[in-house]
Amino acid sequence: MSSAPRVWRTRRGWxxxxxxxxxxxxxxxxxxxxxxxxVRYVTARVTAGDIRRSVGMTGSLNxxxxxxxxxxxxxxxxxxxxxxxxxxxxxxxxxxxxxxxxQVVVDQxxxxxxxxxxxxxxxxxxxxxxxxxxERDSKLLNQGIVSQAQIDTDKSAxxxxxxxxxxxxxxxxxxxxxLKAAGVNLAYTKIVSPVDGMVITRYIDVGQTVVxxxxxxxxxxxxxxxxxxxxxxxxxxxxxxxxxxGQKAYFTVQTYPKRxxxxxxxxxxxxxxxxxxxxxxxxxxxxxxxxxxxFPGMTADAHIITAEHTHVLRVPLPATRFVPEGATRTEGRxxxxxxxxxxxxxxxxDGGAADREARPERGSRPSFAEPREDGxxxxxxxxxxxxxxxxxxxxxxxxxxxxxxxxxxxxxEVYSPQLAAGDxxxxxxxxxxxxxxxxxxxxxxxxxxxxxxxxxxPRL
Numbered sequence: 302m303s304s305a306p307r308v309w310r311t312r313r314g315w316x317x318x319x320x321x322x323x324x325x326x327x328x329x330x331x332x333x334x335x336x337x338x339x340v341r342y343v344t345a346r347v348t349a350g351d352i353r354r355s356v357g358m359t360g361s362l363n364x365x366x367x368x369x370x371x372x373x374x375x376x377x378x379x380x381x382x383x384x385x386x387x388x389x390x391x392x393x394x395x396x397x398x399x400x401x402x403x404q405v406v407v408d409q410x411x412x413x414x415x416x417x418x419x420x421x422x423x424x425x426x427x428x429x430x431x432x433x434x435x436e437r438d439s440k441l442l443n444q445g446i447v448s449q450a451q452i453d454t455d456k457s458a459x460x461x462x463x464x465x466x467x468x469x470x471x472x473x474x475x476x477x478x479x480l481k482a483a484g485v486n487l488a489y490t491k492i493v494s495p496v497d498g499m500v501i502t503r504y505i506d507v508g509q510t511v512v513x514x515x516x517x518x519x520x521x522x523x524x525x526x527x528x529x530x531x532x533x534x535x536x537x538x539x540x541x542x543x544x545x546x547g548q549k550a551y552f553t554v555q556t557y558p559k560r561x562x563x564x565x566x567x568x569x570x571x572x573x574x575x576x577x578x579x580x581x582x583x584x585x586x587x588x589x590x591x592x593x594x595x596f597p598g599m600t601a602d603a604h605i606i607t608a609e610h611t612h613v614l615r616v617p618l619p620a621t622r623f624v625p626e627g628a629t630r631t632e633g634r635x636x637x638x639x640x641x642x643x644x645x646x647x648x649x650x651d652g653g654a655a656d657r658e659a660r661p662e663r664g665s666r667p668s669f670a671e672p673r674e675d676g677x678x679x680x681x682x683x684x685x686x687x688x689x690x691x692x693x694x695x696x697x698x699x700x701x702x703x704x705x706x707x708x709x710x711x712x713x714e715v716y717s718p719q720l721a722a723g724d725x726x727x728x729x730x731x732x733x734x735x736x737x738x739x740x741x742x743x744x745x746x747x748x749x750x751x752x753x754x755x756x757x758x759p760r761l
Contacts, residue, residue: 343729353609360534364524396492410480421469428462535581552603564588
């Protein structure tokens with residue numbers, strides 16, 4: 302009789318243990334499944350501001366007009382007065398070539414002119430004598446004192462003396478022109494500035510021999526009006542189509558990393574520049590240099606603004622790509638008539654009344670929440686491409702349909718009556734067991750244009 306209760310107690314104990322083990326296993330499985338499926342969402346705020354797209358390139362600074370001063374004559378440099386960074390005026394003497402050899406030529410030509418003038422005086426006297434002889438013999442011919450042959454000889458001598466006068470006058474003019482040329486060469490021994498500006502480079506020194514030829518060497522490099530500079534940039538053939546004359550541009554130089562310089566596109570030169578099969582085009586940007594802070598030859602990290610929208614709503618680009626697990630992608634699929642009408646009502650300024658009643662403060666949002674009549678907003682208001690983003694409201698995801706506009710590779714312009722600055726938009730999701738920021742689901746990414754730059758750059 303005592304063995305039966307003992308067996309029953311043993312069986313009951315095993316049963317209790319089995320139930321406890323099953324409950325523990327179920328609780329552990331439920332806890333693991335709950336924590337394994339929990340997802341933490343990474344959010345960013347919807348911001349209001351400006352967004353711009355730009356083409357980036359490098360360039361070099363140069364004066365708008367550069368004068369390369371050479372020498373017309375050959376000789377040794379006797380002295381120079383214009384050094385680096387020297388302000389110069391038109392006609393200012395910057396260097397002097399030894400004038401002595403040229404002065405000798407001038408003196409010789411002056412002597413030749415004097416000789417020719419003396420010869421003219423002599424020949425004029427001879428002309429007078431020949432005339433007197435001819436006239437006297439002509440009278441004696443009637444008296445039979447002289448022969449006709451003598452008269453012919455006198456006439457010939459008179460004509461030659463007259464011709465000699467013309468020859469002397471021409472010789473004097475020739476000598477004077479030679480003297481003038483020698484004077485010009487003597488004047489060219491003074492190297493003068495052809496423009497108002499500043500000496501950028503001096504290539505000569507005292508005693509140096511200057512040789513004049515068809516390709517004469519440069520003695521000075523002078524920049525005209527250094528208060529106005531230009532940036533010669535190399536824009537790739539893929540981006541040059543977006544650049545237009547009059548567009549704004551900004552750039553920085555290494556010596557002033559925290560200073561931004563602004564300019565305007567003045568010229569797009571159509572001559573291609575090909576280096577290792579890479580084709581670029583020279584785009585000239587005008588920039589003011591009133592404080593002379595910019596030097597010729599500096600390397601500029603330039604950006605030409607090709608499009609800009611102001612006072613718009615912006616979200617990070619990943620926000621338009623994010624799709625939570627289990628959600629279906631509807632972008633690009635055909636819509637039925639009812640779906641299209643419903644989507645259009647959501648985007649009209651008078652649509653979304655229920656949402657505005659729940660959040661009445663949205664009715665007083667600034668004008669950037671409305672489509673822009675000039676089409677400069679999100680692709681002309683309702684004409685922009687559609688997308689959807691996800692807001693995190695009270696720990697739950699809320700899908701919002703938006704129209705997208707301009708993007709700069711980091712931020713994208715969006716519009717929706719249900720969207721306001723400061724709203725938390727989901728850009729990523731993290732699973733706890735991964736231990737890192739694991740993207741749960743995301744639409745196919747679009748690579749930003751190579752030349753675009755974020756809108757966080759300098760503001761106008």
